[in-house]
Amino acid sequence: MSEILDTHVALTAPRTFPTDFVWGTATAAYQIEGAAHEGGRGPSIWDTFSHSPGRTQNGDTGDVACDHYHRWSEDVEHLVRLGVGAYRLSISWPRVQPGGRGPLNAEGLDFYRRLLDSLRERGIRPYVTLYHWDLPQELEDAGGWANRETSLAFADYARHMARELGDRVQVWTTLNEPFCSSYLGYASAIHAPGRTEPAAALAAVHHLNLAHGLAIRAIREEIPGAQTSVTLNLHLIRAADPSSPADADAVRQIDALANRAFTGPMLDGAYPEDLLADTAEVSDWSFVYDGDLEVIRQPLDVLGVNYYFTTLVRKLVGGGTPERADGHRSGDVSPWVGAADIEFPAQPGSRTEMGWNIEPSGLTELLLDLHRRYPGLPLAVTENGAAFADEVTLDSAGRSRVHDERRVRYLRDHLEAVGAAMDAGADVRGYFAWSLMDNFEWSYGYTKRFGIIRVDYATGERTWKDSAYWYARLTSTGLLPDATDVEPLDV
Numbered sequence: 001m002s003e004i005l006d007t008h009v010a011l012t013a014p015r016t017f018p019t020d021f022v023w024g025t026a027t028a029a030y031q032i033e034g035a036a037h038e039g040g041r042g043p044s045i046w047d048t049f050s051h052s053p054g055r056t057q058n059g060d061t062g063d064v065a066c067d068h069y070h071r072w073s074e075d076v077e078h079l080v081r082l083g084v085g086a087y088r089l090s091i092s093w094p095r096v097q098p099g100g101r102g103p104l105n106a107e108g109l110d111f112y113r114r115l116l117d118s119l120r121e122r123g124i125r126p127y128v129t130l131y132h133w134d135l136p137q138e139l140e141d142a143g144g145w146a147n148r149e150t151s152l153a154f155a156d157y158a159r160h161m162a163r164e165l166g167d168r169v170q171v172w173t174t175l176n177e178p179f180c181s182s183y184l185g186y187a188s189a190i191h192a193p194g195r196t197e198p199a200a201a202l203a204a205v206h207h208l209n210l211a212h213g214l215a216i217r218a219i220r221e222e223i224p225g226a227q228t229s230v231t232l233n234l235h236l237i238r239a240a241d242p243s244s245p246a247d248a249d250a251v252r253q254i255d256a257l258a259n260r261a262f263t264g265p266m267l268d269g270a271y272p273e274d275l276l277a278d279t280a281e282v283s284d285w286s287f288v289y290d291g292d293l294e295v296i297r298q299p300l301d302v303l304g305v306n307y308y309f310t311t312l313v314r315k316l317v318g319g320g321t322p323e324r325a326d327g328h329r330s331g332d333v334s335p336w337v338g339a340a341d342i343e344f345p346a347q348p349g350s351r352t353e354m355g356w357n358i359e360p361s362g363l364t365e366l367l368l369d370l371h372r373r374y375p376g377l378p379l380a381v382t383e384n385g386a387a388f389a390d391e392v393t394l395d396s397a398g399r400s401r402v403h404d405e406r407r408v409r410y411l412r413d414h415l416e417a418v419g420a421a422m423d424a425g426a427d428v429r430g431y432f433a434w435s436l437m438d439n440f441e442w443s444y445g446y447t448k449r450f451g452i453i454r455v456d457y458a459t460g461e462r463t464w465k466d467s468a469y470w471y472a473r474l475t476s477t478g479l480l481p482d483a484t485d486v487e488p489l490d491v
Helices: 002-012 045-050 068-082 106-121 137-141 148-168 178-186 198-222 245-268 273-278 292-296 360-373 405-423 466-477
Strands: 022-026 086-090 125-131 171-176 228-232 236-239 302-306 310-315 379-384 392-394 400-402 428-434 453-455 462-464
Touching: 022 379, 022 466, 045 137, 068 106, 068 462, 068 466, 086 428, 106 125, 106 148, 125 148, 137 148, 148 171, 148 198, 171 178, 171 198, 171 302, 178 198, 178 228, 178 245, 198 228, 198 245, 198 292, 228 245, 228 379, 236 245, 236 360, 245 273, 245 292, 245 310, 302 360, 360 379, 360 405, 379 405, 400 462, 405 428, 405 466
Parallel strands: 022 086, 022 428, 086 125, 125 171, 171 228, 228 302, 236 310, 302 379, 379 428
Antiparallel strands: 392 400, 453 462
């Protein structure tokens, strides 16, 4: 009987994460800061893009966003209440160096010093991303990421930040999702700077990779022993017909564009030969100079992994317009350079407000694949979350509540998937929920809410959703709570 009872307990016990597992939340500067024209900040490509008619839903911009620039102290208190040990934020390059080159902006630097000091004083480790898509407009005017000089400017910027803020930062992340910066910004035009130039997109891929390597070298020259990282939105790609050789080749081709175009040079020291062959009609890749690959391949302390959905592909048969349910907002031009004969069928099952399929097992699969490919490289889930339509109600005590059951279940199921990957040997060190608060969701404007804290964009008021209460219970115990365990904590 005791053996049966012990087995039952083992089967029903909640998942436990290691005591040193890093719990955090994440944001990005342009999405939350606002104060677009204050404190000496210069314009970024997202300022220009969002102010261009037709680029964002409802013409929304990040001019005010969540007003974090003025309300940062309040937001730090929310982080403290959540009990997170880390906060992933990004620095606005045009706030600290308005033109992308030249003099630094003292007011911008002071803003980040105050924020970082407050985090550290409250026991929250800052994970700082240097580039989360807000390129200074002056650099874009000179060619942007299609221009090699932007990589050199980024290295100088990274060096300045290491000098000015180095003793305040736990982990330096060079880039967030260079896939989006290159393909969505320069090929499909659904992200800033809004260009439809496939060859420029491939040049941007390389110059972002080069910027990553140059920045890590610069940071480590300024801060020996600095912890460095990069965050990639690696696509978990599956064939529509697993038995089809044509669909298997579609998986290979999209994997080369979406994943190996970045992991190849960053982690293996080379671009995949099949990527170069697949895109030969678009570019000869002559922008890759001798020595670049050695610069790009820098040792990492952790690889950041952003995960939201899986990708289904198949070869287009019989001509016609390919289906493109690829998870990225549709534009007139495909982001998939050199892959006109591949389509992305819609996937069955539950979806978020973004139209993304909900597939927690894909996160387990992705983490284990990375573990097998790079067994000595620690991993962290640096973004994972879901947009759902939220409604504010009042409880019996007259308190504002947001009962976001679907988001709680999404987070719980994906954390269970992280745990399953760890059980199978993946070295996952942390998890950062996206996002701390509702914010400007790029070309979707303010129509999609990812936050575990609700933001009233008219007043700036923050309201904890059930997902925030649930996450606070998780961070306080390391035990994965039931999805119904969402009552406010006495804090």
